[in-house]
Amino acid sequence: MTPLRVFILAGEPSGDKLGGALMAGLKELRPYVVFEGIGGVQMQAEGLTSRFDMSELSVMGLAEILPKYRHLKRRIAQTAEAVVAMQPDVLITIDSPDFSLRVAKLVKASSTIRTVHYVAPTVWAWRPGRAAKMAQHIDQVLALLPFEPPYMEAAGMRCDFVGHPVVAEPIASAAEAETFREDRGLGRAPVLLVLPGSRRSEVARLGARFAEALKRIKAKNPDLKIVVPAAGPVADAVLALTADWPNTLVLDPREGDYADAMTQKRAAFRAANVALAASGTVSLELAAADTPMVIAYDMSPLSRLIIGRMLLVDTVTLVNLVSDTRVVPEFIGKACTPEAIAQGVSAVLVASDAQHSAMELTMERLGKGGEAPGLRAARAVLDGIAQAQR
Structure with missing residues (x-):
């Protein structure tokens, strides 16, 4: 069987957690998956060799970003080049929109690689125009909250509610x-x-x-x-x-x-x-x-x-x-x-x-009692790929 080729990236611990669960889901549903990308310990535990330390991307706030702007811009370009060189079946970006969406934009500018972004932006709360901008280079969104899909779909993207990771977390008895x-x-x-x-x-x-x-x-x-x-x-x-x-x-x-x-x-x-x-x-x-x-x-x-x-x-x-x-x-x-x-x-x-x-x-x-969010996310990604190929 032809392997599923996935380039996946996350920029902070919460995204690494989502990415690890999604990777586990993909491996459960497909017997042979090849991963490349950027991630932390949880994604690496699922078989990813991170291209560089994810902590380089864990920067918040204008005062923190400015001194590292040139370095981050270089990493964005390097990552986009790596995606295009790999020619994966799908590019999955996880949260960290300042980095993720810039990578996706560059990838789309020079290829037809399918792009999936995991975690919908909070356009229902503020800055609704972000959805339209995303739609220019994102094909599919995986949403954590059940009321988010209509906002993404209205902008022209496929959006799947896959459940919030909190429902899969252990709870004290x-x-x-x-x-x-x-x-x-x-x-x-x-x-x-x-x-x-x-x-x-x-x-x-x-x-x-x-x-x-x-x-x-x-x-x-x-x-x-x-x-x-x-x-x-x-x-x-x-x-x-x-x-x-x-x-x-x-x-x-x-x-x-x-x-x-x-x-x-x-x-x-x-x-x-x-x-x-x-x-x-x-x-x-x-x-x-x-x-x-x-x-x-x-x-x-x-x-x-x-x-x-x-x-x-x-x-x-x-x-x-x-x-x-x-x-x-x-x-x-x-x-x-x-x-x-x-x-x-x-x-x-x-x-x-x-x-x-x-x-x-x-x-x-949020999905309690149902299929684990990571597995639901994996199903949505695979269905999106299949739909695009039809």
């Missing part, structure tokens, strides 16, 4: 959550999970407000215990932030084995009565654990002004969007005040039934 409570001395006290973000800018901007909100919440709930699962890149900042917080347990992922750290994090998610979290995909992790939440976020005044004018939706919380409800309280921008956050958390501690229903619906709509 009730017994593991109970053991976590016992081992950490939490007993039967109510537990508040605090997640101030995974970037230093987020911890710096939200930290003082979260701290002040917690003082108010503790005044109403003196028995409350606080658990803070710190993200690795900001663990030092989180430890400094929480140094004088009472009854607070910080989970530092740098301590001990990585797998054990993730097990502890999952158990903490399941054991908590409520979570206060920075906006982001963590809301879906909390929903998977059935943990009620309050979302809070702010940005620089200039970013707040610009994005506020461009935003097309009335909520940024994915649980609210996917469930088509507005049951998760969120305090964004000017509304991100200690007083409002404290009131929101206190209210959810008292009544959270509506959130449980919305979280269950969210997981169902």
Whole structure:
């Protein structure tokens, strides 16, 4: 049988995870697949020899990109040349649009190679014109959210909803959550999970407000215990932030084995009565654990002004969007005040039934109980190739 030839690239850890699952799916469905491209440890574990270290592409923010602009531009050109030289059956780019879509554009300019982009841009939230620009050099999109395909299809691309990877992630059992409570001395006290973000800018901007909100919440709930699962890149900042917080347990992922750290994090998610979290995909992790939440976020005044004018939706919380409800309280921008956050958390501690229903619906709509997202993505890619060849 003729091998399936795939050039696949990812630029950051989340994309590497998606890529690894997709590669595994392709190998399950096709007995012989040849991979070339760029990826991290998970894609390499599935047989990819990365053309260069993926960390070269993990750059965010204008201040970080500018010093590396020439190098990144050179890598874009080199990668596009490698794709054209390989002449694969498909080029699969995963997230990292600043790199991925530029590669796809160059590839399309000099070939007819089929292009698939994994993770639809959030055109439903802001900058809807991105879909039309993508359609000039992307043939097919693999979407994580069920309401995204119409936006991509309207721009002329095939789009398949393949499920969100959160539905395939392990979740702590009730017994593991109970053991976590016992081992950490939490007993039967109510537990508040605090997640101030995974970037230093987020911890710096939200930290003082979260701290002040917690003082108010503790005044109403003196028995409350606080658990803070710190993200690795900001663990030092989180430890400094929480140094004088009472009854607070910080989970530092740098301590001990990585797998054990993730097990502890999952158990903490399941054991908590409520979570206060920075906006982001963590809301879906909390929903998977059935943990009620309050979302809070702010940005620089200039970013707040610009994005506020461009935003097309009335909520940024994915649980609210996917469930088509507005049951998760969120305090964004000017509304991100200690007083409002404290009131929101206190209210959810008292009544959270509506959130449980919305979280269950969210997981169902994201593909829970169905075929694994990586395998669904692989089927969609193969079907797209077959359709194009007919």
